[in-house]
Amino acid sequence: MLAALGIGHFLAALIAPNASPFLAVGNSAIDLTPGVLKEFAVRTFGTNDKLVLLSGMGVVIVALAVIAGLLSRRDAKPGLVITAVFGLLGVAAVVARPDIRPLGVVAPIASLLVGLGVFLWLHRIAGSSPSTAPDTRTIGRRRFLVSSAGVAAGAGLLGGGGQVLTAGNSVESDRRQIGVLTPKVSAPAIPAGAAFETDGTPPFLTSDRNFYRVDTALTVPQVRLAEWSLRVHGLVDNEKTFTFDELRARELVERTITLTCVSNEVGGPYVSTTNFVGIDLRELLLEVGVKPGADQLLSTSVDGYTAGTPVAALMDPRRGAMIALGMNRRALPAAHGFPARMVVPGIYGYASATKWVTSMELTTFAAKKGYWITRGYAVRAPIKTESRIDSPKAFESVRQGRVVVSGIAYAQPKGIDNVEVRVNAGPWRSARLSTEVNTSTWRMWRCEFTLKPGSYTVESRATDKSGYTQTSKQVSPLPDGATGWPSIVFTVA
């Protein structure tokens, strides 16, 4: 089993990382998992969900290999069958991937053949001394163990080599070559009072490193500039395909936008803010001419992921939908969609923010469904009004006297009007809000209490500029976003 996985992983590194049967099976598992289970995985394991999946697969494979071995004590057939089934599963998973060149299938086929070959070879060694003489049996066993260890070591080297090759094959050089993306229209500078960092809120702009990441990709797609293009087609007057240089040569705009994930629990971490630089999507759509009747833009990633966004939102000039080419005036980090992604203020990422975007099809909601829609999430996904308490931390012990409670709130694209805070279900008090940057970004808040020693529960609720106040009703993220008041328990000593 190890030999099969190792050779497959290594060859895939030379052809296309996702052609690794191990990763392809993992990716298929992600795509086949129903929404509820995925929500559980994201909630329980957070951004470690991918590591947990791969480790779990490793455990299952080792267990099956052991079973195959035990079943094959006399006869090689059961082991061969199990190995073959596993190998074919790998081939099927690779063939099903949308982002793998035909050559990619070489990796899982090599896996299958090497798996069968190595198994037969080791089985022969193990069974080569059926003699009753104890010393020949020991020699046979020793040869078997040494050969097995050799295979395991070789497989490890191949698999590890594959990892090293893949890492060295990144698009970092393509990213660097792009240099600074200078916008024609800059985002206004972030004003001094936009965050309350010293009181425990995050900085207003999230660093690239801290920007949350949510996607279905087990390996970050490494999209070469030379091989990439963006096709705008479907219900349009003039279908067009753009290269990166063509997009870059257009008028670039810069907008400060807070992105958030529908899978975020109340108080969760999947929300970040940055200066996106790129193209105004509305202008591009006006150019290609959207035909009447097209109500959905279905965007597709190089890895086959899709998302459907309402055309009405994209055509609303106040919203400022973009094709982002960069963050903080640098090319997008690979994990955030290099070389281009969509960003639409006010709509959750799953229904708007396709990374590594390569196709935008104007179509209808009736005709086509995005990735998450077929897995139980809502078609329309306006961002819900939320607040989060960042300080004190859960179960933190703070000094008695003046206690500052602080956090974030967001309601893109409406904007935050008020945040109220209360301790131990006492009266609500309005927090002080940070200077507003724009209504498509988060807003920080802080509120001071004078507290005696004891145990406290603090809650918050935000009100947006339409007058809606965050409901206390607790619902989980599936199908259209979590609700409820965030609440933190802490002690004052």
Ligand SMILES: Nc1nc2c(c(=O)[nH]1)N[C@H]1C(S)=C(S)[C@@H](COP(=O)(O)O)O[C@H]1N2
């Ligand atoms: N290609 C692709 N794009 C994607 C996704 C994905 O799985 N694949 N996930 C979406 C979701 S659910 C969210 S919340 C945002 C997250 O963007 P980020 O990882 O840059 O924060 O990307 C969106 N774009």
Ligand SMILES: [Mo]
């Ligand atoms: Mo998301």
